[in-house]
Amino acid sequence: DTAVSQTPKYLVTQMGNDKSIKCEQNLGHDTMYWYKQDSKKFLKIMFSYNNKELIINETVPNRFSPKSPDKAHLNLHINSLELGDSAVYFCASSHSKGAEAFFGQGTRLTVV
Amino acid sequence: GENVEQHPSTLSVQEGDSAVIKCTYSDSASNYFPWYKQELGKGPQLIIDIRSNVGEKKDQRIAVTLNKTAKHFSLHITETQPEDSAVYFCAATGGTSYGKLTFGQGTILTVHP
Numbered sequence: 005d006t007a008v009s010q011t012p013k014y015l016v017t018q019m020g021n022d023k024s025i026k027c028e029q030n031l032g033h034d035t036m037y038w039y040k041q042d043s044k045k046f047l048k049i050m051f052s053y054n055n056k057e058l059i060i061n062e063t064v065p066n067r068f069s070p071k072s073p074d075k076a077h078l079n080l081h082i083n084s085l086e087l088g089d090s091a092v093y094f095c096a097s098s099h100s101k102g103a104e105a106f107f108g109q110g111t112r113l114t115v116v
Numbered sequence: 117g118e119n120v121e122q123h124p125s126t127l128s129v130q131e132g133d134s135a136v137i138k139c140t141y142s143d144s145a146s147n148y149f150p151w152y153k154q155e156l157g158k159g160p161q162l163i164i165d166i167r168s169n170v171g172e173k174k175d176q177r178i179a180v181t182l183n184k185t186a187k188h189f190s191l192h193i194t195e196t197q198p199e200d201s202a203v204y205f206c207a208a209t210g211g212t213s214y215g216k217l218t219f220g221q222g223t224i225l226t227v228h229p
Binding site for chain 2: 045096100
């Protein structure tokens with residue numbers, strides 16, 4: 005059983021399009037995250053939700069909107085995609101604040 | 117906010133040698149320091165972690181040390197094997213960061229057979 009699963013694994017789309025990435029965790033964790041990994045492999049947090057409540061919102065363009073329908077799911081919607089949005093996006097979850105975080109396999113987004 | 121510096125950026129060793137990766141952090145309130153291994157095409161995988169009330173932790177061939185005074189922590193891998201080849205990330209969190217992990221820049225470890 006996959007603990008943190010993301011779909012799709014690969015996403016190629018044109019500039020200006022709107023796309024969503026889905027994430028689900030079956031670990032019973034109450035906190036979920038979105039991280040972005042750029043072309044230099046640098047990992048940076050974007051958002052964090054605790055029990056469906058947004059608790060971290062880094063300096064991310066308004067075109068990025070996370071949604072958490074329940075504490076097992078955290079989706080990421082991106083409007084008006086730009087070339088610079090190309091990256092690998094990772095979903096993660098943890099049991100409580102500051103505890104061990106488990107990552108999904110990533111979604112490689114390519115904007116052309 | 118927290119800033120984590122990681123060195124070296126690349127590390128090449130022969131099979132059986134030891135590998136050491138070092139990180140420094142800036143926020144004295146940080147109290148949890150995990151290490152992740154990322155293989156090609158996969159997500160980061162937690163391999164070992166340490167909390168600020170402990171100075172050293174070991175798990176088979178992997179060990180982590182923490183110096184709170186100097187604000188630095190290190191990953192030690194002994195008897196390296198080719199399957200240890202990957203990108204390794206250190207991270208720090210704690211204080212008011214609500215579980216937000218601040219990552220180092222990553223170290224590409226290559227173990228030559």
